[in-house]
Amino acid sequence: MHVGMCIPFMNHARADDHELMKGELALGDLAEPLGFDSLWCFEHHFTSYMLSPNPLQVLSYFAGRTRRIQLGTMVVVLPWHHPVRVAEEVLLLDHFSHGRTLLGVGRGIGRIEYERLGVDQVESKALAIELIRCLTSTLESGVCEYDGEHVKQPKVQLRPGPFQSFRGRIFIGAGSPETSPMCAELGVGMLVIPQKAPEAHVADVTAYREAYERIGAEAPAPIFQNMFFVDEDPVRAREEGRRQFDLHYDAIIDHYEFRGTHMAADKNNKAYAAVQRLISTPEGEKAWKDAMFPMNPVGTPRQVRDQILDQRKMFGAGRFVAGARYGAMSMAEGERNLRLFAEKVLPALKAE
Amino acid sequence: MRLGYGATFQNPGQEITDREVYREEIRLARLAEPLGFDSVWSTEHHVTGYQMCPDVLQFLSYMAGTSDTLELGSMVVVIPWHQNPARVAEQIAVLDHYCDGRLTVGFGRGSGRIEFEKLGVDMGQARERFMEATALIEQGLERGYCEYDGAIFKQARMEIRPSPFKSFKGRLYAGVASAGSIQLMAKPGLGILLIPQRPWADIRSELEEYRAAFRKQHGAEAPPPVGVAWVFCDEDEQRARDEAAKWMTRYWRGVIEHYDFAKPENFQGVKGYENYVGQAQGIKDAGIDAIAKDFMDVQVWGTPKACLEKIRYIHEQVGCGQFVGIFRYADMPFAEAERNLRTFATTVLPELKKLPAKA
Numbered sequence: 288m289h290v291g292m293c294i295p296f297m298n299h300a301r302a303d304d305h306e307l308m309k310g311e312l313a314l315g316d317l318a319e320p321l322g323f324d325s326l327w328c329f330e331h332h333f334t335s336y337m338l339s340p341n342p343l344q345v346l347s348y349f350a351g352r353t354r355r356i357q358l359g360t361m362v363v364v365l366p367w368h369h370p371v372r373v374a375e376e377v378l379l380l381d382h383f384s385h386g387r388t389l390l391g392v393g394r395g396i397g398r399i400e401y402e403r404l405g406v407d408q409v410e411s412k413a414l415a416i417e418l419i420r421c422l423t424s425t426l427e428s429g430v431c432e433y434d435g436e437h438v439k440q441p442k443v444q445l446r447p448g449p450f451q452s453f454r455g456r457i458f459i460g461a462g463s464p465e466t467s468p469m470c471a472e473l474g475v476g477m478l479v480i481p482q483k484a485p486e487a488h489v490a491d492v493t494a495y496r497e498a499y500e501r502i503g504a505e506a507p508a509p510i511f512q513n514m515f516f517v518d519e520d521p522v523r524a525r526e527e528g529r530r531q532f533d534l535h536y537d538a539i540i541d542h543y544e545f546r547g548t549h550m551a552a553d554k555n556n557k558a559y560a561a562v563q564r565l566i567s568t569p570e571g572e573k574a575w576k577d578a579m580f581p582m583n584p585v586g587t588p589r590q591v592r593d594q595i596l597d598q599r600k601m602f603g604a605g606r607f608v609a610g611a612r613y614g615a616m617s618m619a620e621g622e623r624n625l626r627l628f629a630e631k632v633l634p635a636l637k638a639e
Numbered sequence: 640m641r642l643g644y645g646a647t648f649q650n651p652g653q654e655i656t657d658r659e660v661y662r663e664e665i666r667l668a669r670l671a672e673p674l675g676f677d678s679v680w681s682t683e684h685h686v687t688g689y690q691m692c693p694d695v696l697q698f699l700s701y702m703a704g705t706s707d708t709l710e711l712g713s714m715v716v717v718i719p720w721h722q723n724p725a726r727v728a729e730q731i732a733v734l735d736h737y738c739d740g741r742l743t744v745g746f747g748r749g750s751g752r753i754e755f756e757k758l759g760v761d762m763g764q765a766r767e768r769f770m771e772a773t774a775l776i777e778q779g780l781e782r783g784y785c786e787y788d789g790a791i792f793k794q795a796r797m798e799i800r801p802s803p804f805k806s807f808k809g810r811l812y813a814g815v816a817s818a819g820s821i822q823l824m825a826k827p828g829l830g831i832l833l834i835p836q837r838p839w840a841d842i843r844s845e846l847e848e849y850r851a852a853f854r855k856q857h858g859a860e861a862p863p864p865v866g867v868a869w870v871f872c873d874e875d876e877q878r879a880r881d882e883a884a885k886w887m888t889r890y891w892r893g894v895i896e897h898y899d900f901a902k903p904e905n906f907q908g909v910k911g912y913e914n915y916v917g918q919a920q921g922i923k924d925a926g927i928d929a930i931a932k933d934f935m936d937v938q939v940w941g942t943p944k945a946c947l948e949k950i951r952y953i954h955e956q957v958g959c960g961q962f963v964g965i966f967r968y969a970d971m972p973f974a975e976a977e978r979n980l981r982t983f984a985t986t987v988l989p990e991l992k993k994l995p996a997k998a
Contacts (some may be wrong), residue, residue, distance in 0.1 A: 296801075304801035332729070338801040340729040344700045348737050351704025369722060371758065375685070375693035377783045382661040383701040402851040403797045404723065446691040447648070447657035 288599065288639040289606040291325030291359060292318050293512060296338040299538035300615035304338060309619035311338075314611070314625060315349055318356055321629035325357035325389060327512070328607050330364050332400045336542035343376040350384035353370065359389035361478055361512060361608065362460040365418035366394060366411050367404050373418075378449055386451050391478045391510075392419055393460035396556060397543055397573070412555045413437055415471065421458065423473055425454040458510060463558060467491045468498030471506065479602055480513040481582035483558070488582075492602050504613050507607025511598060514613040515584040516627050517591045528585035534542070535614030536576045538568065583635040588631030594611075595636060607636065640954060640994040643678040643712060643963035645867060646698070646838055649718055650688040650969040651893045663973040667723040667966070668982060669705055674984035675992070678710035678743075680867075680963050683717045686757045689897040696730040703737040712876035713739055713772075714832055714867060714963065715814035718776075719768035720758045725785040725797050730777045732803045740805040743865070746773050747814035750780035750912065752905060764912035773811070810863040816912060821845040830862035835937045839956040846957055855929060863960030863996060866953050870964040871940040872983040882975070883940035888931040889969035893945055895927055897994030939964065943986035950991055960996040963994045 294315045298307045318326040320521045328345045331337035339345060346358040358380065363373060381388040394415035395401070401408035414437045421433040421440065429448035458476040461467035462483075470477045477495050479488050492509055499506035514535065516528030540546060543559070546567070550560035566572040584594035595607060610626060612621025646668045650660045668679050679702050683852045684690035692698050699711040711734070720729050740927045748769045749755065755762040771789040779785035780803045786796040812830040815821050821831055822845065831849065833842060846864065853861035869890065871883035876916030899905040906915035922930050939949045950962055964983065 298800075303804075305736055305804035308733075308801050312737070333798045333800055337798070338734060340726075340800070341697075343695050344694075344730060345737075347697045347701040348704040351701045371685075377696055379692075379694055382658070383665065383698075385662075402724075403795060412968050422673075441757070446650070446686060446688055447661055450656065450658035456770060528712070611907050 288636050289324045290633055291357070291606065291608040292321075292323045293327035293329070293361065293608050293610045295329050295610060295613055296522075297535070297538060297613050297615075298335040298338055299534055299541075300617070300632055307338060311612070312348075314618070314621060316581075317622075317625060317629075319353050321626070322633055323356060323629070324637075325359050325606075325608070327351070327359040327361045327389075327391075327474040329361055329511050330367070330395075331397065331542070332367075333403055334399065334542050336538055341376075343373075343380050343527065346388075347380050347383050350380060350387070351545055355540065357387045357389050358384050359608070360391045361480060362393035364400070365392050365422065366406050366414045367400065368418075370418055370421050370425070370438055371431050371443055373443070374422055374431050375445055377422070377426060378429075378445060378447060381449070381451070387555060388453075389458070390453065391458045391460050392422065393478075394466075394555075395464075397561060398549055399542070399544070403413075408553065410437060410557070412466075418523035419469070419473065423453070423457055423475065426457070430438075431441050446525065455507065461491055461495065463581035464490050464494035467495035470495055471498035471502055471504070476507040477509040479509050479604065479621075481513050481579065483582075484578040485581055485598065485601060489601055496603070509602050510606040511597075511602050511604045512581055512608035512610065513598070514623070515591055515595075515628065517584075517588055517624060517632060519587060519627070521590070523588070524586045525537060526533055528583075529580070530584070531614055531616055531620075532580060532583055534616075536579055538614050540572075559594050581636075588627065591628070592632045592635050595632070596639065599639075640996060641677040641710070641958065641961040642988055642991055643680050643710075643747060644668065644676045644962045645682075645714060645965040645997070646692070647682065647892075647965055647968055648684075648691040649893070649968055649970070650691060653688055655968050658687075659815045660691065660787045663976075664967070667973070667977060668702060670707055670977075672709045674981065675988050676984070678712055678741075678747075678807070678961070678963070680682075680712040680714045682714055683720070683747075684751070685720070685754045687753060687897060689751075689893060695769045696727070696734055699742070700734050700737055700996065703974065704735060707739075708741075710741040710743070711740070712743040712812075712865070712963070713745045714834065714865070715745040715812075717749035717754070718746045718772040719749055719765040720754060720760055721772065722760075724772035724775045724792060725779060725794050725799075726807055727772075728779040728785055728799055731776070731780065731807075732799045732801060735771075735803060735805065735807075736801055743810050743830075744807070745811060745812040745814045745865070746776075746829070751914065757794045762912070763910040764791060770827065773813070773829065777807065777811055777827065801811070810978075811860070812865060816860075817918075818845070819914070822852055823851045825849050825861070825930070826856055828853070828857055831864040832867065833864050834867045834960070838937060839953050843956045859870055864957050865961045865963060866957055866959035867965065867966055868950075868953065869938040869940075870966055870979065870983060871938075872943055872948065872987060874942060874977055874982065876942050876945075879941045883938075884935065886969050886971050887935045887938060887940070888928070891931040892927055893969055895922060895930070901927065942984065946983065946987045947990050950987070951994070954994055962991065 518524035611625035873879035
């Protein structure tokens with residue numbers, strides 16, 4: 288199995304930003320020597336959640352210091368980008384990396400990001416769909432042109448143009464059974480990025496496969512991602528792992544304002560409105576964290592391996608992306624976690 | 640004096656593919672530091688083969704990944720083409736973290752009509768957009784958040800994360816080409832990036848006024864200018880002259896075509912580009928070949944000795960703290976560009992490094 292790693296640049300512990308950046312970049316430098324197949328970055332703005340406003344830019348940095356690994360976004364939040372500029376940036380990364388780009392795209396749900404970037408969140412779903420259509424066709428032809436409800440782009444030839452097809456290299460971070468069928472229509476893959484209980488993700492993947500079946504094609508195996516905590520000591524793994532993930536979930540709650548009520552008014556975000564209702568009480572918050580926790584492999588190397596393989600089976604996934612440092616974790620703990628994973632878990636996964 | 644290498648990513652004639660241009664431009668840019676250059680620079684351009692670097696901060700991020708000591712510069716980010724200057728502030732902040740503060744950012748106003756059109760920006764607003772956007776970014780980088788209420792750009796308070804960790808004072812520049820625009824950069828406190836299209840001696844007096852205005856406004860010396868020029872260096876004097884004429888003429892012809900510089904009507908009535916009308920008429924009347932000769936007179940070409948003398952002269956005229964050379968332009972074959980670069984690096988560069996940072 289292809290195994291990648293991701294660096295989210297999370298700073299929930301409010302460390303100095305420069306120190307955090309240098310630490311995460313140093314972890315990213317380990318991807319190739321430790322034997323991972325790819326390195327992935329996210330897009331988030333304005334808060335301590337993830338200091339990663341432009342995944343195509345940070346991956347260009349890594350294109351300059353790696354030779355072999357693929358470089359993936361999970362995801363570029365398309366409604367926050369101009370259709371011409373984002374296509375130009377993807378093409379540049381592909382030139383810098385000599386064709387090692389993997390492109391995950393998505394819609395994003397952070398209100399703070401939509402507001403401060405001046406993008407209307409109410410129309411985010413329709414906008415994202417048009418932008419995904421526009422981008423997938425632009426990356427094949429090198430010509431950006433779209434006449435939609437929300438996106439109107441007169442024909443423009445991009446330079447440098449594409450030099451190899453993006454077929455098989457584009458993925459949608461689909462987070463609901465309503466959106467995942469769109470992958471089939473566009474002929475692209477699917478990313479499973481943990482945001483709910485495993486069974487709910489399975490429903491998205493099922494809808495994805497069924498959509499491919501309806502058009503008589505085989506669905507590309509999804510890519511699934513998660514953060515893990517591994518320790519030789521099962522007690523420390525369980526206790527420290529849960530503590531780290533509780534902090535990680537707090538970071539998610541803060542950034543997405545899950546302690547508020549604003550999602551209720553948004554037609555696109557019914558599922559998240561339910562999360563907001565749930566975590567409005569301390570018991571509900573704990574219940575939500577308990578439901579999220581099974582998505583994250585925690586335990587001894589053997590336990591972590593087994594959990595990842597179970598998830599792989601559950602999603603019928605072909606590739607896996609592991610995150611070693613997240614939430615409020617220290618760099619030292621993140622590096623320990625990563626190195627132990629690379630030594631004791633990665634070889635078994637790669638042999639699959 | 641510090642030395643920079645400028646990458647242009649030109650593919651006007653499409654004699655080779657964009658892919659080959661990229662592969663080779665990247666290879667040469669990565670050679671710069673081992674050959675003794677301090678920095679690598681590039682320029683934002685879109686949608687044609689004139690220059691193919693649509694996101695210069697992204698290219699510099701790639702270069703930041705290749706070295707822990709290389710300095711980086713944009714010459715320029717064409718800021719009016721960006722719909723959201725705060726996003727550019729984010730990109731700058733992130734890149735500065737990658738390269739531990741070794742970044743200089745040059746901003747420009749742009750004059751390619753095709754680029755304004757294709758990016759959906761009104762060219763008549765370019766000057767205003769430039770002034771507002773650079774102010775928004777400069778304030779944002781110093782304060783750690785962007786907040787601006789201009790005629791064009793309105794930005795509600797927006798944190799820059801990762802936060803800038805080092806002041807950008809003295810590291811923000813403006814690329815200027817046209818007469819009369821140097822002084823305008825004193826008030827916003829921008830350094831001057833000289834991308835010359837007219838005699839260096841003419842620029843000298845404008846720079847004096849700029850320096851005085853800068854001192855008055857900010858109570859400090861202006862940062863030393865950065866001088867940029869096109870270079871053709873060859874041990875053989877005749878060959879240097881012939882080949883320089885060939886490639887610089889082709890380059891300049893490409894510039895005239897890309898910007899429609901020989902069509903006065905192209906700039907007629909466009910606010911902020913009034914003096915382009917007369918210039919264009921001049922180019923139209925004189926003919927491209929004559930104009931190309933004027934262009935060549937400003938650039939650096941000849942034997943290593945002649946190149947050295949020319950750059951010493953530039954240094955003396957404008958007091959630049961850094962010189963950025965462009966070694967590959969028009970459809971120059973990469974083998975020739977590499978020879979040009981290597982000859983310069985082994986013969987001229989070591990002497991230039993001995994020059995003081997200020998004349």
